[in-house]
Every structure is written in structure tokens, then in C-alpha cells.
Amino acid sequence: MSTIADRAVDFPGAEAPARQYDIDANGVRIAVHEWGDAAAPPLLAVHGGFDFARTYDLFAPRLAAGGWRVVAWDQRGHGDSEHAELYSWDADMRDALAVFDHVKPGAPVPVVGHSKGGALMTQLADAQPFRFTHLVNMDGIPYKRNIPDIAEHERTKMMASDIESWLDHRRRTADLQRKPGTIDELAARRGRMNPRLEIDWLRRLVTTGGFKSDDGWRWKIDSSMRFGGFGPWRPEWTLMRLPGLPIPFFGILGSEMEEMGWGTPPKKVLPYMPMQGRCEVLDGVGHFVHIEQPQRVADLVLDFLGDAQ
Numbered sequence: 001m002s003t004i005a006d007r008a009v010d011f012p013g014a015e016a017p018a019r020q021y022d023i024d025a026n027g028v029r030i031a032v033h034e035w036g037d038a039a040a041p042p043l044l045a046v047h048g049g050f051d052f053a054r055t056y057d058l059f060a061p062r063l064a065a066g067g068w069r070v071v072a073w074d075q076r077g078h079g080d081s082e083h084a085e086l087y088s089w090d091a092d093m094r095d096a097l098a099v100f101d102h103v104k105p106g107a108p109v110p111v112v113g114h115s116k117g118g119a120l121m122t123q124l125a126d127a128q129p130f131r132f133t134h135l136v137n138m139d140g141i142p143y144k145r146n147i148p149d150i151a152e153h154e155r156t157k158m159m160a161s162d163i164e165s166w167l168d169h170r171r172r173t174a175d176l177q178r179k180p181g182t183i184d185e186l187a188a189r190r191g192r193m194n195p196r197l198e199i200d201w202l203r204r205l206v207t208t209g210g211f212k213s214d215d216g217w218r219w220k221i222d223s224s225m226r227f228g229g230f231g232p233w234r235p236e237w238t239l240m241r242l243p244g245l246p247i248p249f250f251g252i253l254g255s256e257m258e259e260m261g262w263g264t265p266p267k268k269v270l271p272y273m274p275m276q277g278r279c280e281v282l283d284g285v286g287h288f289v290h291i292e293q294p295q296r297v298a299d300l301v302l303d304f305l306g307d308a309q
Contacts, residue, residue, distance in 0.1 A: 009183070009204040013294065014057040017072075020080075025098035031080035032073045032099065036064030041308045042103045043068040046096065048115030048140070050221055052079030054208035055114075058201075059290040062298035063112075067308035073099050077222035079209060087225055092120055100131055110134040110305050114290060115262070119238040125249075126241040134248045136301050139287050141242070141251060142235030143264040178223050180216030183207065193259050196286040235262065242272040249277035250304045252297060254285035262287075278304075
């Protein structure tokens with residue numbers, strides 16, 4: 001375990017994690033970051049797709065101020081975690097279980113997840129609710145359409161085409177590197193997908209989620225990754241799992257649609273709330289609710305979790 005010598009671009013209210021260490025997740029090295037007192041009760045935080053744990057630099061310190069030890073990890077192929085031969089929804093689930101077992105083996109913990117991280121944790125909570133005391137899902141409730149009724153032979157054709165597409169993608173990207181640039185150039189690229197976020201915050205992301213090489217800065221994210229990964233998963237499955245969750249659930253949605261979001265109309269989510277569930281829709285806020293309004297969202301989460309025990 002080590003402390004962080006932070007060289008990130010400054011941004012008001014952002015803090016580097018107090019500790020960083022690696023764990024082994026079934027042969028893949030996963031980087032873990034912690035904010036707050038090492039003796040405080042743990043609160044797990046799961047980042048979204050093509051993000052990394054340091055995107056919680058604004059949000060996690062506010063949760064830590066509420067008495068929690070906030071534990072976030074870089075998913076495989078993201079941030080400081082190891083690149084892998086295969087990226088899939090199920091692999092991310094297994095990596096998450098390795099973190100759960102390391103942080104508080106045999107005992108449930110509260111969890112906050114954003115975007116893909118929220119959808120991942122919704123599936124895990126549906127399958128293994130005994131691992132959770134509470135679940136907060138921040139704009140990670142995909143909605144597209146009802147699941148189609150597909151004949152078995154059509155499913156086989158779909159799987160064959162999915163595998164072929166994935167193999168073609170791996171061949172194309174086997175030797176690729178992410179395009180280099182200056183801090184401002186990488187921040188501008190990210191800004192095209194995150195248009196509501198401040199440019200100074202995007203510059204900080206470059207210096208926490210990228211590395212400097214001889215020809216400029218590059219994102220640490222594996223260049224072979226693509227949205228959706230590989231394996232059986234459909235966005236609407238997350239929504240269908242919500243009603244059966246047997247744990248306290250809190251959904252936080254932004255009303256403003258943007259490219260990196262799921263495009264989920266809040267009115268589509270509300271009928272699926274579980275028995276112990278509630279949903280808050282933040283007007284004038286986009287997909288990155290915890291970055292646009294970190295204190296407001298932290299206050300909502302802390303109120304939902306109650307006192308740290």
C-alpha cells in the first residue's frame with residue numbers, strides 16, 4: 001500500500017486518494033484507490049465505462065467527510081489496472097467480487113456506482129444481495145426497448161456474429177496505441193463526449209487518467225477496448241432487474257441527455273423501482289451527476305446511507 005504523490009492539475013475541491021494499492025483478481029492486477037480514514041467503514045465506488053477511479057476525486061472526498069472510507073478501483077484495462085486479453089461484462093463482475101472480498105470479506109457493504117458501474121452493481125445486487133447493505137445507482141439505468149423474443153436458431157446466429165465482430169476488432173487493434181497529444185488536446189477530445197464538464201476538470205482527468213510519453217500524453221485506457229465489451233449483455237436487462245432487488249436502492253438521474261449517457265427518460269425508470277427503492281431526478285444536470293454537482297449528490301447519498309457504522 002502506498003500514498004499518492006499527486007501531480008494532477010489542480011481543480012477546486014478535488015483531492016487525490018490517500019492510499020493506493022493493487023490486488024490480484026484471478027490473475028489480473030487491479031489498482032485500488034482509497035479516500036478517508038483507513039479505519040473508517042468502507043463504501044465502495046464503481047466508475048463508468050472508459051472512466052477510472054480518479055474520476056471520483058471530487059465526489060469521494062465529500063463522502064469521506066461523512067465518515068466513510070471510500071474504496072474505488074480501476075476496472076481492467078482502465079486507469080492503473082492491468083490490460084487484459086479479454087474484456088467482458090462477466091470479467092468486470094468477477095473483478096468486482098475480488099475487491100469486495102478484499103475490502104470486507106464475508107460482510108455486506110454499501111456501494112455507489114456510476115453509469116456502467118451502476119449497471120454492473122445492479123446485476124451483482126440482483127444475483128448476490130447478501131453482499132450489499134445499500135446500493136446507489138447514479139445514472140446507470142439503461143433503457144432502450146423491451147427484450148425481444150428471439151427464436152433459438154436466431155440466438156445462435158447472433159452469437160456467431162458477435163464473436164466474429166469481436167475477433168475482427170481484436171485483429172484491427174492488436175498493435176494500436178492511443179493517439180498522443182498535449183494535455184489541452186486530450187482534454188478537448190474528452191470534452192466532445194463530456195460537453196457539460198469544465199475544461200479545467202478535463203485537464204485534471206488527463207493528468208490522472210493518462211500518462212506522459214516521449215511524444216505527448218496518452219490515455220491509459222487499453223486501445224483494444226470498445227463500448228459494450230464482449231459477451232451476452234443487453235442494456236435493458238438492468239432495468240428489468242430493479243423490481244426484484246431486496247436491498248435499499250437509490251437511483252439518481254440527470255434530466256439532461258448527453259452522448260456518454262444512456263439516454264434513459266426518468267419516467268421510464270420510476271415504474272420499476274423496487275420495494276425499498278427511491279429515485280431522484282436532478283433538473284439541469286447531465287450524465288455525470290457526481291461531477292456537475294458533487295456536494296448535492298454527496299449529501300443525497302450520505303442521507304440515504306445514514307450514519308457510518
